[in-house]
Amino acid sequence: MKSNQGFRLDIAMKLAARVSHVTPSMTLAIAAKAKALKAEGIDVCSFTTGEPDFDTPAHISAAAKQALDEGKTKYGPAAGEPKLREAIALKLQNENGLCYGAENVIVTNGGKQSLYNLMQVAIEPGDEVIIPVPYWLSYPEMVTLAGGTSVFIQTTAENDYKITPQQLRQAVTPKTKFLMLNSPSNPTGMVYSPDEIRAIADVVVETGIYVVSDEIYEKLLYDGAKHFSIGAASPEVFDRTITSNGFAKGYSMTGWRVGYLAGPVEVIKAASALQGHSTSNVCTFAQYGALAALQGSQAPVEEMRLAFAERRKYMLEALKSIPGLSCVKPDGAFYLFPDISQTGLKSLDFCAALLEEQQVAAIPGIAFGADDNIRLSYATDMETIKKGLERLEKFVRSRA
Numbered sequence: 001m002k003s004n005q006g007f008r009l010d011i012a013m014k015l016a017a018r019v020s021h022v023t024p025s026m027t028l029a030i031a032a033k034a035k036a037l038k039a040e041g042i043d044v045c046s047f048t049t050g051e052p053d054f055d056t057p058a059h060i061s062a063a064a065k066q067a068l069d070e071g072k073t074k075y076g077p078a079a080g081e082p083k084l085r086e087a088i089a090l091k092l093q094n095e096n097g098l099c100y101g102a103e104n105v106i107v108t109n110g111g112k113q114s115l116y117n118l119m120q121v122a123i124e125p126g127d128e129v130i131i132p133v134p135y136w137l138s139y140p141e142m143v144t145l146a147g148g149t150s151v152f153i154q155t156t157a158e159n160d161y162k163i164t165p166q167q168l169r170q171a172v173t174p175k176t177k178f179l180m181l182n183s184p185s186n187p188t189g190m191v192y193s194p195d196e197i198r199a200i201a202d203v204v205v206e207t208g209i210y211v212v213s214d215e216i217y218e219k220l221l222y223d224g225a226k227h228f229s230i231g232a233a234s235p236e237v238f239d240r241t242i243t244s245n246g247f248a249k250g251y252s253m254t255g256w257r258v259g260y261l262a263g264p265v266e267v268i269k270a271a272s273a274l275q276g277h278s279t280s281n282v283c284t285f286a287q288y289g290a291l292a293a294l295q296g297s298q299a300p301v302e303e304m305r306l307a308f309a310e311r312r313k314y315m316l317e318a319l320k321s322i323p324g325l326s327c328v329k330p331d332g333a334f335y336l337f338p339d340i341s342q343t344g345l346k347s348l349d350f351c352a353a354l355l356e357e358q359q360v361a362a363i364p365g366i367a368f369g370a371d372d373n374i375r376l377s378y379a380t381d382m383e384t385i386k387k388g389l390e391r392l393e394k395f396v397r398s399r400a
Helices: 017-021 026-039 058-069 081-095 110-122 138-145 165-171 193-207 267-276 283-297 297-320 347-358 382-396
Strands: 107-109 128-133 148-153 178-182 208-213 241-246 259-262 374-377
Touching: 017 138, 017 208, 026 110, 026 148, 026 347, 026 382, 058 283, 058 347, 081 107, 081 259, 081 283, 107 148, 107 267, 110 138, 110 241, 110 297, 128 138, 138 374, 148 165, 165 193, 178 382, 267 297, 347 382
Parallel strands: 128 148, 128 178, 178 208, 208 241
Antiparallel strands: 107 259, 241 259
């Protein structure tokens, strides 16, 4: 086909080579398929969602509405509204024992962008990033896009899917730049104890690497589990820590896209420069909602956490009765990560058949580097949970 000017319009553009190494998000793809089936009128029980099924607390939405009414709809500083940066720094000081100032904080378009920005400004070709397995699926993709190399440490159910100091020490090489630490974890829900965090921190300091602490699920803890920020373990590890967090999970603000990164000033300045040429500022009035989240009542957070705790308890008990499945008890987030290896199926085949035969949507563990597991989210209502687990049991028994 030619245009009127004689130029060809049907020649496919050659894409950048780096894009060919990036895998589309499997969680989003399966969630989209489940939604498409629902749109056709099919009764689907979905355990795929990575977002709370609660409304954003009313006082947060009210603050954003007020900001709109006050005309806070213009461009703002690329690094974030000064009041919000100050409030985040104060939160990190008071809740996490991290001595950051506003200059150590950048507000980003969700926690995901905070990590992407960091990889882009800190990783060079040849740099290695240590990632414990199972991992949140975007970590290795971000490393790849920055030209780095992911080095994976395998964990086991027997050790609650946590790395040991010995494993970390053995994985460090002269090329190691970062350790990715995610506690509470997506997808396993495991939480490192304060003592375990301190032991990891000692290796970080000893080996001279940096640690990226993804703490997005810190407010969702159960059975007395305690969140401990690795940067608070010692002044020495604080200097080698970059902390990522956000408002999506704890405050049910997933669509607001407000996250943040905290770390050394030079890192934050570099991330701000990058953000200034990519997205510029985060939505201005959304930032005022985030400010209200930090400064307002925390009661809705606790209400949500208690509901998740009840669902988690029910799901764990129900899974115990399903032959062929086993599951480590998670202490945080809103996921279970059952082992399906006894069924003889790998995760992709398991999830595809489960959706087709029983209309239950789950995320294959291979997306997180663990093909013998599936991820089940309990960020859904109890009716769906009960019905979905009954169907899951029927599916597994049919394979026995």
